[in-house]
Structure formats: structure tokens, C-alpha cells
Amino acid sequence: MRVVIAEDSAILRDGLAQLLTLRGVEVAAAVEDAEALLTAVDEHRPDAAVIDIRLPPGHTDEGLRAAVAIRRSSPRVGVLIFSQYVETKYAAQLLGAGTGGVGYLLKERVVDIAEFVEALRRVAAGGTALDPEVVAQLFGASHRASALDTLTPREREVLGLMAQGRTNHSIAASLVVSERAVEKHISNIFTKLDLPPSETGHRRVLAVLRYLEVSGT
Structure with missing residues (x-):
């Protein structure tokens, strides 16, 4: 590198x-x-x-x-x-x-x-x-109502950990839940953010970036 x-x-x-x-x-x-x-x-x-x-x-x-x-x-x-x-x-x-x-x-x-x-x-x-502090401050700066508002507190927590670059295994360990539960939360996040499967396979990155959008940018 x-x-x-x-x-x-x-x-x-x-x-x-x-x-x-x-x-x-x-x-x-x-x-x-x-x-x-x-x-x-x-x-x-x-x-x-x-x-x-x-x-x-x-x-x-x-x-x-x-x-x-x-x-x-x-x-x-x-x-x-x-x-x-x-x-x-x-x-x-x-x-x-x-x-x-x-x-x-x-x-x-x-x-x-x-x-x-x-x-x-x-x-x-x-x-x-x-x-995580960057995520918190950027998310707190956003005032635009969006599909993010439909996420449950747990789904927001999972998305925040995704933003840190965590794997499903790491997220599961952090939240003390099964990887299957994490997969379900991520699937719900993709659905609510209207991120269907695609050939590029970048849904995880796109979900994180959607999470970090700030009004006026």
C-alpha cells in the first residue's frame, strides 16, 4: 500500500x-x-x-x-x-x-x-x-426527514457500527446478539433505505453514506 x-x-x-x-x-x-x-x-x-x-x-x-x-x-x-x-x-x-x-x-x-x-x-x-464520535456529530447535524426516520433504534445502532467499518461478526459481538440477528437488521435497513441488490454490491457503503447525509449538501 x-x-x-x-x-x-x-x-x-x-x-x-x-x-x-x-x-x-x-x-x-x-x-x-x-x-x-x-x-x-x-x-x-x-x-x-x-x-x-x-x-x-x-x-x-x-x-x-x-x-x-x-x-x-x-x-x-x-x-x-x-x-x-x-x-x-x-x-x-x-x-x-x-x-x-x-x-x-x-x-x-x-x-x-x-x-x-x-x-x-x-x-x-x-x-x-x-x-463513532464523527458519526454522532454528522448525524446530529442532519435535520432532513428521510427514510432514516423509519429505522428502529436497534437498526440505527447497527448502521452506526457499519459506518465504523465493522463486520457482521464484530457487530454481533458488540451488541451481544447472533450474526443471524445482525443480518436481519441489515436486510431491514437495505429495504427501508430502498437499496435493492445490485451487480456492484455496494449496498453496505451506500447505506452508510445515506446515514451520513447532511441537509444542504
Whole structure:
């Protein structure tokens, strides 16, 4: 797996690059600003990009805006936002694009490097990796009545765990139910969100993205 990193803190940037390298990840470039990130992605065509939100020159949402641009111009490049903050506007655009290969993790909540690398690999492979706090804040920002309102509390809970990239087995263990029960809940979710079987097989990703839609995006 080949990645690029965009992080304005030199210590964090170099530290993350070394940690990933030690775990067999090729770090093609580690840059400090959004412009250099876009150049690096165009030059190296990585499998994924790890991006902080607040990058120079403004230190506001340059990283997220660059991530949205990358997904539009290079949809095969997975994008993993790795930040201290949850920014709902551009995050909703990023996560609501209708495809997988996106993730959003909070720095202070990542305590296991192996889990971080696994999340990065999942994003690079076209899946999702979302911190529960990110899911909660994005979902709380949505005020639009939709098919999501028809989901039961348990179905919402299952969908929230799906958004974290959990497998059926992991969801079952977390909720202390059988995998058969989880399969039934997921089937109900697909039905209520009007996601019939398709040749692409992306219903799971589409259900998660539907869950994260925010009004006005």
C-alpha cells in the first residue's frame, strides 16, 4: 500500500510516516500544506491519502477541501481524514459522494496503531472507517426527514457500527446478539433505505453514506 500524508506539524508528520513505514506501508510523500498534497497525489497516485483538516495557509478547513478535490479528480485514491476536529460541512460532501474509500478518525481517540493501519487499508480498498464520535456529530447535524426516520433504534445502532467499518461478526459481538440477528437488521435497513441488490454490491457503503447525509449538501 502506498500513501501520502498531509500534516502541518513536522513532528506528527515525520512520526506518522515512520510508524507507517515500520508496518510495511510505503509513504510516497509527507507534506505540510494542501497545495503540496494535491501535487503529491497527482505525482504519486497513491492508494490512499492521510490528511489533517487544518493546513496552511489558513489553518481552517484546507485539508478537507483538498480531500473533496482529490475524491473528485482521483476517485480511486482513498481519503482518510485524521484530525482533532469534526468539521461537518465539507465532511458531509466528502462522505456523501456516493462511493466508498473514505474515512474520518480523531487523533486523540486512536490508541492502537495496528487498528489505525487496518482502517487505512480498508479505506484504500474502497471501504469506510469512521470514528463513532464523527458519526454522532454528522448525524446530529442532519435535520432532513428521510427514510432514516423509519429505522428502529436497534437498526440505527447497527448502521452506526457499519459506518465504523465493522463486520457482521464484530457487530454481533458488540451488541451481544447472533450474526443471524445482525443480518436481519441489515436486510431491514437495505429495504427501508430502498437499496435493492445490485451487480456492484455496494449496498453496505451506500447505506452508510445515506446515514451520513447532511441537509444542504
